[in-house]
Amino acid sequence: MRFVDEYRDKDSAARFADLLQRITTRPWTIMEICGGQTHTIVKYGIESLLPPAITLVHGPGCPVCVTPLEMIDKAIAIASQPDVILTSFGDMLRVPGSQKDLLTVKAEMGNVRMVYSPLDALKIAQENPKKRVVFFGVGFETTAPANAMAVWQARRMGVKNFSLLCSHVLVPPAMEAILSSPSNHVQGFLAAGHVCAIMGYEEYIPLASRYAIPIVVTGFEPLDLLQGIAMTVKQLEEGRHEVENQYTRAVRQEGNVRARRLLQEVFTVSDRAWRGIGIIPSSGFELREEYAAFDAARVFEVGTIAAQESPLCIAGQILQGWKKPYDCSAFGHQCTPEHPLGAPMVSSEGSCAAYYHYRRRQGTPAATP
Amino acid sequence: MCLAIPGKVLSIDQGGTPLMADVSFGGISKKVCLEWLPDVREGEYVIVHVGFAISKVDEEEALETLRLFQEIGDFEEGDMKPPDGPAPKDGE
Numbered sequence: 001m002r003f004v005d006e007y008r009d010k011d012s013a014a015r016f017a018d019l020l021q022r023i024t025t026r027p028w029t030i031m032e033i034c035g036g037q038t039h040t041i042v043k044y045g046i047e048s049l050l051p052p053a054i055t056l057v058h059g060p061g062c063p064v065c066v067t068p069l070e071m072i073d074k075a076i077a078i079a080s081q082p083d084v085i086l087t088s089f090g091d092m093l094r095v096p097g098s099q100k101d102l103l104t105v106k107a108e109m110g111n112v113r114m115v116y117s118p119l120d121a122l123k124i125a126q127e128n129p130k131k132r133v134v135f136f137g138v139g140f141e142t143t144a145p146a147n148a149m150a151v152w153q154a155r156r157m158g159v160k161n162f163s164l165l166c167s168h169v170l171v172p173p174a175m176e177a178i179l180s181s182p183s184n185h186v187q188g189f190l191a192a193g194h195v196c197a198i199m200g201y202e203e204y205i206p207l208a209s210r211y212a213i214p215i216v217v218t219g220f221e222p223l224d225l226l227q228g229i230a231m232t233v234k235q236l237e238e239g240r241h242e243v244e245n246q247y248t249r250a251v252r253q254e255g256n257v258r259a260r261r262l263l264q265e266v267f268t269v270s271d272r273a274w275r276g277i278g279i280i281p282s283s284g285f286e287l288r289e290e291y292a293a294f295d296a297a298r299v300f301e302v303g304t305i306a307a308q309e310s311p312l313c314i315a316g317q318i319l320q321g322w323k324k325p326y327d328c329s330a331f332g333h334q335c336t337p338e339h340p341l342g343a344p345m346v347s348s349e350g351s352c353a354a355y356y357h358y359r360r361r362q363g364t365p366a367a368t369p
Numbered sequence: 370m371c372l373a374i375p376g377k378v379l380s381i382d383q384g385g386t387p388l389m390a391d392v393s394f395g396g397i398s399k400k401v402c403l404e405w406l407p408d409v410r411e412g413e414y415v416i417v418h419v420g421f422a423i424s425k426v427d428e429e430e431a432l433e434t435l436r437l438f439q440e441i442g443d444f445e446e447g448d449m450k451p452p453d454g455p456a457p458k459d460g461e
């Protein structure tokens with residue numbers, strides 16, 4: 001496939017490995033933010049190409065992983081009401097709530113549907129005027145404009161039986177939370193290229209200078225990641241801390257202005273709870289007052305739900321880069337993709353599932369998948 | 370879930386709201402919302418996430434990145450600077 005295959009070339013990867021060997025003189029810890037990047041790193045064995053002095057830690061950038069358990073329970077409570085069709089992306093349906101997951105509700109009540117796009121959910125609402133159709137919308141800045149568009153369209157066309165259960169999180173506040181923690185040891189960031197395709201990277205400039213940390217906007221193919229790592233290491237070795245863009249073929253500094261405008265129109269920034277991390281100030285989107293009629297959290301009275309996490313799961317420490325999946329005692333034993341204890345094992349972009357599937361690290365206690 | 374992949378715009382449905390297009394992903398065609406990128410033409414490549422084109426692939430930049438991959442050796446020798454030297458120009 002064009003613009004994909006070229007970025008997987010083995011010879012170039014070997015040259016990057018060689019370059020990194022030569023330029024690295026000290027130990028550095030670099031965090032990739034996005035779960036999609038974690039997936040590529042583990043799948044293609046990127047870590048095995050790096051000098052031992054470079055440690056990659058995996059960030060909180062898997063939206064499914066950071067969606068609070070309470071939110072999943074809320075979605076299940078809504079799906080269990082009469083005349084409701086609950087829709088979401090496939091990954092979201094598999095995440096266990098405290099009692100069950102949405103796939104179980106689907107099997108029991110037959111009213112949960114997987115969709116590819118939030119516009120498909122809107123279409124289901126138009127085709128089923130007697131049902132209340134809810135789209136469970138999670139995601140970072142990459143996905144938020146799509147969900148905004150579905151709500152905007154619903155209001156424009158008067159589709160009154162459509163609503164959004166919205167659990168949107170924002171990347172820069174999470175990076176700031178990680179950097180300001182006393183336990184932080186991240187020295188450089190690979191910023192998520194697709195988040196920046198929407199938002200641009202102006203927001204990262206003050207972060208890079210305040211915390212004296214290099215931030216390199218990076219793509220998702222193996223060579224993108226190797227180049228992003230090389231650019232970060234180069235900055236670290238030279239004592240620089242700038243925002244650089246590796247993913248120039250897709251990311252402009254200002255992002256996508258039209259998508260950002262719709263985000264502004266539909267959402268307002270609010271505090272948000274991140275699973276495993278807790279509340280991060282101004283780190284999420286919620287629907288504006290004008291869209292209250294399309295806000296499932298307000299339309300459906302489900303009250304506050306308190307949920308209990310598995311005491312074995314150390315997802316919070318993994319999502320902040322303090323621990324790796326193989327540090328978890330449940331990894332590969334009590335916790336597997338078939339029987340996940342925590343969200344990073346459920347989502348294909350979660351670091352626990354990525355480690356489990358590809359078993360990159362020797363000595364990991366992963367069972368045969 | 371944040372998966373976004375490049376596809377080639379085959380045809381654009383003019384005049385609709387939101388603006389939609391047929392986009393091919395290695396031969397498989399899908400309807401994609403083009404509302405964020407109204408200036409994209411047929412034949413160009415866009416990066417698509419959950420049914421929305423979020424960014425146009427800049428072919429010149431893509432070629433430039435590939436050229437850099439070929440020249441990694443030179444880019445190191447030519448560009449490495451001491452900590453207080455002028456900023457290198459890679460990846461710009």
Ligand code: SF4
Pocket residue numbers: 312313314315318325328329330331332335336340341342343344345352
């Ligand atoms: S392996 Fe399972 S239990 Fe352990 S941190 Fe990952 S998701 Fe949680």
